[in-house]
Amino acid sequence: MRGQVSRKTILAFIGPSVIALAVIGIAPLLYAVWTSLHFYNLTKLRQVRFIGLENYQTVLTDAAFWQAMGRTFLLLATSLPLQLALGLGIALVLHRPGLTLVKTLTRLSLVLPMATTYAVVGLLGQVMFNQQFGVVNQLLGQNINWIGNASNAFAMIVFWDVWQWTPFVALVLLAGLTMVPGEVEEAARLETSNWWTILRHVQLPFLMPGLVAVLILRTADTLKLFDMVFTLTRGGPGNSTEMISLLIQRVGFRVFDQGLASAQAVILLIITIVLARLYIRVFYKEV
Amino acid sequence: MNRTRRSLAIELALLALVILVCVFPFYWMVTTSLKTQVVAMQSPPAWIFTPTLDNYRQALFVDGVSRTLLNSLIIAVSTTALAVVLGVPAAFALARFEFRGKKDLWFWFITNRMISPIVLALPFFLIARHFGMLDKHITLILIYLTFNLPIVIWIVTDQFRGIPYDLDEAARMEGASQFTIMRKICLPLAMPGVAVSAIFSFIFSWNELMFGLILTRSEARTAPAMAVSFMEGYNLPYGKIMATSTLIVIPVLIFALIASKQLVRGLTMGAVK
Numbered sequence: 413m414r415g416q417v418s419r420k421t422i423l424a425f426i427g428p429s430v431i432a433l434a435v436i437g438i439a440p441l442l443y444a445v446w447t448s449l450h451f452y453n454l455t456k457l458r459q460v461r462f463i464g465l466e467n468y469q470t471v472l473t474d475a476a477f478w479q480a481m482g483r484t485f486l487l488l489a490t491s492l493p494l495q496l497a498l499g500l501g502i503a504l505v506l507h508r509p510g511l512t513l514v515k516t517l518t519r520l521s522l523v524l525p526m527a528t529t530y531a532v533v534g535l536l537g538q539v540m541f542n543q544q545f546g547v548v549n550q551l552l553g554q555n556i557n558w559i560g561n562a563s564n565a566f567a568m569i570v571f572w573d574v575w576q577w578t579p580f581v582a583l584v585l586l587a588g589l590t591m592v593p594g595e596v597e598e599a600a601r602l603e604t605s606n607w608w609t610i611l612r613h614v615q616l617p618f619l620m621p622g623l624v625a626v627l628i629l630r631t632a633d634t635l636k637l638f639d640m641v642f643t644l645t646r647g648g649p650g651n652s653t654e655m656i657s658l659l660i661q662r663v664g665f666r667v668f669d670q671g672l673a674s675a676q677a678v679i680l681l682i683i684t685i686v687l688a689r690l691y692i693r694v695f696y697k698e699v
Numbered sequence: 700m701n702r703t704r705r706s707l708a709i710e711l712a713l714l715a716l717v718i719l720v721c722v723f724p725f726y727w728m729v730t731t732s733l734k735t736q737v738v739a740m741q742s743p744p745a746w747i748f749t750p751t752l753d754n755y756r757q758a759l760f761v762d763g764v765s766r767t768l769l770n771s772l773i774i775a776v777s778t779t780a781l782a783v784v785l786g787v788p789a790a791f792a793l794a795r796f797e798f799r800g801k802k803d804l805w806f807w808f809i810t811n812r813m814i815s816p817i818v819l820a821l822p823f824f825l826i827a828r829h830f831g832m833l834d835k836h837i838t839l840i841l842i843y844l845t846f847n848l849p850i851v852i853w854i855v856t857d858q859f860r861g862i863p864y865d866l867d868e869a870a871r872m873e874g875a876s877q878f879t880i881m882r883k884i885c886l887p888l889a890m891p892g893v894a895v896s897a898i899f900s901f902i903f904s905w906n907e908l909m910f911g912l913i914l915t916r917s918e919a920r921t922a923p924a925m926a927v928s929f930m931e932g933y934n935l936p937y938g939k940i941m942a943t944s945t946l947i948v949i950p951v952l953i954f955a956l957i958a959s960k961q962l963v964r965g966l967t968m969g970a971v972k
Contacts, residue, residue: 417796421877425792426804429785429848437811437845440822447822505713518714521721523962527955531908531923532944535930536724539731539937544742547727579721583963625967632813639908643927657817657909664821665913677818688813692806 441681444674452671467675476651477676480659481683487566487655488634491573495630496623498574499581504607506582507589519586522579530576534643537572562652565645569653572640577633581626588619628691635684656680725948732942739937754942764943767925771947774836774921775904778843782900783893785844786851791881793852794859795867811849819845820913827914834916842910847900854899854965858892859885895961902951922947 451463471477502522506515541548541558549556558564592615600614638657641647647654647662654662660680664673731739733750758764793801823842824833832838862885870880886893911921926943929936955962 417798417877419798422792422796422798425788425796425877425881429789429852430804432785432844433807433811433848436841437814437819440819440826443822443826444818447825502717505710508710510707511710511714514711514714518717520956520959521718523955523959524721524725524952526962526966527902527951529906529908529923529944529947529951531906531927532728532948535926535940535944536728538930538935539941540724540727545740545744547744550743575720575724580963580966584967587963622967628813629967635813636815636817638815638817639906639923642908643930657815660817660821661909661913664817665824670821670825674821677815677821680815681818684813684815685810688810689806692809 444677447670448674448678450671452669452674454668454670463671467672468679470672471675471679476659477679480651480654480656483566483652483654484634484637484656487569487573487637488631491570491577491634492627492630494570494574495578495581496626498578500585502578502582503585503589504611506586519583522583524579525576526580528576530639531643533572533576534640537568537640537644541568559645560649562649565649565653569641569644572644573634573637576640577630584622584626585619588622589615591618624691628688631687631691632684635680635687725952728941728948729945732938732945734938736936736938739941754936754938755946758939758942758946762925762929762939764922764925764946767920767922768946770836770915770919771905771922774839774843774919775901777836778840778847778904779897779900781840782844782847782851783897786848786896787855787886787889787893788881790852790855791859791877791885793856795864795877808849808852811845812853814845816846816909820910823910824913833914834918834920836919838914839910839919839921842914843900843904843907846903850899850903850965851893851896854896855889855892858889862888891961895958895965898954898958898961899965902954905947905951 448467449462449464451459451461451466453459502518506518538559540546543549543555543557543559546558548558556564558568597610597614600610604610634655636657637655638661641653641655641658642661645653647658651659656676660673660676663669663676667673730746730750732754733752734745734748735751735753738745738748792798793805819842823838827833827835827838866884866888867880870884875883906923907921908923908927911924912927915921915924922943926940926947929940929943958965
């Protein structure tokens with residue numbers, strides 16, 4: 413029978429990676445919980461002491477924490493719809509027959525942004541969006557202060573996020589479109605020439621798995637976002653682009669308050685796990 | 700005829716625009732890396748200038764970017780190898796065996812992909828500091844496993860599931876152990892998935908910045924962390940920063956183009972074929 417294998421064999425196969433992930437993934441988390449229950453400042457290590465839930469109280473009533481959280485979700489709410497709209501457009505054009513060579517070239521170009529090192533995207537942003545010698549202002553014929561102005565800086569982060577991840581959405585949706593059986597699509601095209609009707613009733617069911625994956629992964633990646641924003645704005649000006657990961661990094665390594673930062677991290681972890689469970693319960697019925 | 704021609708022209712224009720937007724930043728990066736500091740700071744920016752390789756010479760041989768590239772390479776290759784060695788048997792078990800807690804295990808792997816690295820970076824920093832493990836290659840090699848292992852397990856599990864079970868059965872009739880079945884029968888057939896997962900874990904490790912920034916200083920400094928350290932002070936060496944960026948990005952772009960057909964599958968962890 414399938415799957416009738418002794419316990420020992422199973423342990424031999426999964427044991428090594430479970431142990432590895434427990435040591436590097438779970439033990440540090442437990443240590444973070446321990447730290448979060450202490451007054452733990454890197455500059456005052458002699459004064460480390462147990463303070464119970466005080467750090468958590470501070471976090472829950474801390475405007476900066478919830479603002480950073482809000483900003484992170486605002487970024488998601490701004491860039492994801494743009495990525496979906498642009499990505500769908502690109503996928504639909506690529507799905508049309510003809511122009512094979514140009515389309516192959518386009519598909520290859522789409523691969524480039526998403527493979528690019530996040531940190532390099534941030535550095536490129538600094539160079540291209542510089543007020544005096546940036547190419548973006550030159551092309552726009554404007555003299556916009558991108559990096560020094562709060563809402564401009566946020567728009568710039570949205571731009572780069574959209575630049576980097578629209579190709580991902582486009583290729584995922586294109587993969588979905590090619591799953592539609594040729595006969596079904598042809599039959600539908602005989603009935604109507606309205607692309608929206610075809611999209612809504614014929615293609616959408618095949619796009620669903622991809623859309624779900626995009627939603628889950630984009631949410632997770634936005635909550636994780638650090639490198640690109642750090643190199644582009646360091647969270648500034650002020651803290652107008654300080655995403656949740658940047659806030660925790662600043663509190664832990666610039667303010668040196670490891671206790672408070674750990675409490676923030678634990679709360680972020682809880683939010684992530686709740687979201688992951690929710691998403692998986694709603695969307696992933698199989699496995 | 701006229702109408703199809705027009706729509707074809709529009710389609711061509713749209714595609715050209717997409718290509719341009721995707722590629723232009725790289726064009727700008729490379730050209731800026733070939734500018735002297737004076738030209739790089741010109742306003743408005745120069746499109747035509749005499750290129751120089753000075754920034755590359757300076758970055759590689761004076762500032763030691765070559766060494767950080769080597770560090771990045773050592774770290775990315777080691778963590779990828781480790782992830783494959785540990786992950787492939789686990790993937791085989793998830794695809795082939797039935798056992799209690801399988802669902803929980805799978806969920807645990809999925810959440811590992813979603814956890815923000817900063818959550819791990821805080822305790823890892825304190826632990827590494829306590830054990831004198833800061834600025835060591837092995838520290839990054841291990842911590843990168845937190846995202847590489849789930850990637851390998853996921854993609855390879857998916858690949859193993861696609862291999863007909865009859866093959867296992869036939870081999871078992873002849874008395875082969877599960878380990879032999881994995882190694883001799885399933886693994887050769889699963890090689891495409893293994894290769895893709897390896898390329899992914901290489902790209903993710905090579906591209907990573909935050910852990911590199913927090914856990915290394917000089918000995919094990921990674922290339923992205925080095926590039927960022929040029930950003931201190933007022934008169935930023937933009938040409939040199941772009942030269943370093945170019946050196947970092949070129950290998951991953953080559954890898955990504957090689958795996959371009961599998962990229963979507965890898966990034967969605969097999970959810971989309």
